[in-house]
Amino acid sequence: MLQVKNLNVTYGAIHAVHDVSLEVRDGEIVSLIGANGAGKTTILHTITGLKRPRGGHILFDGQSLQTMDAFKIVRLGMAHVPEGRQIFAQMTVAENLDMGAYARRDKEQVAKDLEAVYTRFPRLRERQRQNAGTLSGGEQQMLAIGRALMSKPRILLMDEPSMGLSPLLVKDIFKIIQELNQSGITILLVEQNAKMALSIADRAYVLETGRIVMEGNAADLLSDEKVKKAYLGA
Incomplete structure (x- = not known):
């Protein structure tokens, strides 16, 4: 590969x-x-x-x-989960995940993949309207992984x-x-x-x-x- x-x-x-x-x-x-x-x-x-x-x-x-x-x-x-997470701190959790799918045009599948990320990381669903910079270190790492997964x-x-x-x-x-x-x-x-x-x-x-x-x-x-x-x- x-x-x-x-x-x-x-x-x-x-x-x-x-x-x-x-x-x-x-x-x-x-x-x-x-x-x-x-x-x-x-x-x-x-x-x-x-x-x-x-x-x-x-x-x-x-x-x-x-x-x-x-x-x-x-x-x-190919997706990259960078060192130090590098989330967009001033954006919400949901906005960070939307950024992960910026290159995609298949809106229905994007919505399904977003639901899959929230299912895998329930804490992100709970905090989807919260600014990413206020998350704990572990939650930020989950967000960085979730953002990468949104690119499929x-x-x-x-x-x-x-x-x-x-x-x-x-x-x-x-x-x-x-x-x-x-x-x-x-x-x-x-x-x-x-x-x-x-x-x-x-x-x-x-x-x-x-x-x-x-x-x-x-x-x-x-x-x-x-x-x-x-x-x-x-």
């Missing part, structure tokens, strides 16, 4: 991503783990058209993305969805990720919580200073001594 080949990304003189290649197959959860500053968010921004690569190829169902505008990438069926994605790119949440809410968010995957949405998950990310993923990649240093089945990486020592606190 998604293929990244020899991706290179720079910020001025800083070479942030070095020859990164990864693949996400239809129906999978694939985790990308690594320390702060490893380049995880940069990779997601480049895949979704927010940052232009210096070199390499990004293919979504065989279609090249590296020069495509971000709004066109959304229309292909086939693949969802999620950047640090557990950031700043209590352990109980982290469990809830990861359960939601699994449920979304079971409903037919492919997931590329960037996470610092390596243990949780690997526990729900099919496959994973380990990123260090802009380079893929390990890859494989998530269960194998979860039990790998190097991964345990570096990322799991073992």
Whole structure:
């Protein structure tokens, strides 16, 4: 479904991503783990058209993305849940969800999808007229996910969805990720919580200073001594 080949990304003189290649197959959860500053968010921004690569190829169902505008990438069926949630704080919950469907014209199906989001996240229904900036951290994360779902994605790119949440809410968010995957949405998950990310993923990649240093089945990486020592606190 998604293929990244020899991706290179720079910020001025800083070479942030070095020859990164990864693949996400239809129906999978694939985790990308690594320390702060490893380049995880940069990779997601480049895949979704927010940052232009210096070199390499990004293919979504065989279609090249590296020069495509971000709004066109959304229309292909890719949605991004950004780091820090990035909700529209001065807009209501309902208005945020409407923004998620801005590229769609199928009004009847949009209404059905909105109802599905409210069913999945009852707290959002309760607060639909409330300004998004007044929500708790967990509710804002639910809103960010719901907003992405309103674009009707086939693949969802999620950047640090557990950031700043209590352990109980982290469990809830990861359960939601699994449920979304079971409903037919492919997931590329960037996470610092390596243990949780690997526990729900099919496959994973380990990123260090802009380079893929390990890859494989998530269960194998979860039990790998190097991964345990570096990322799991073992």
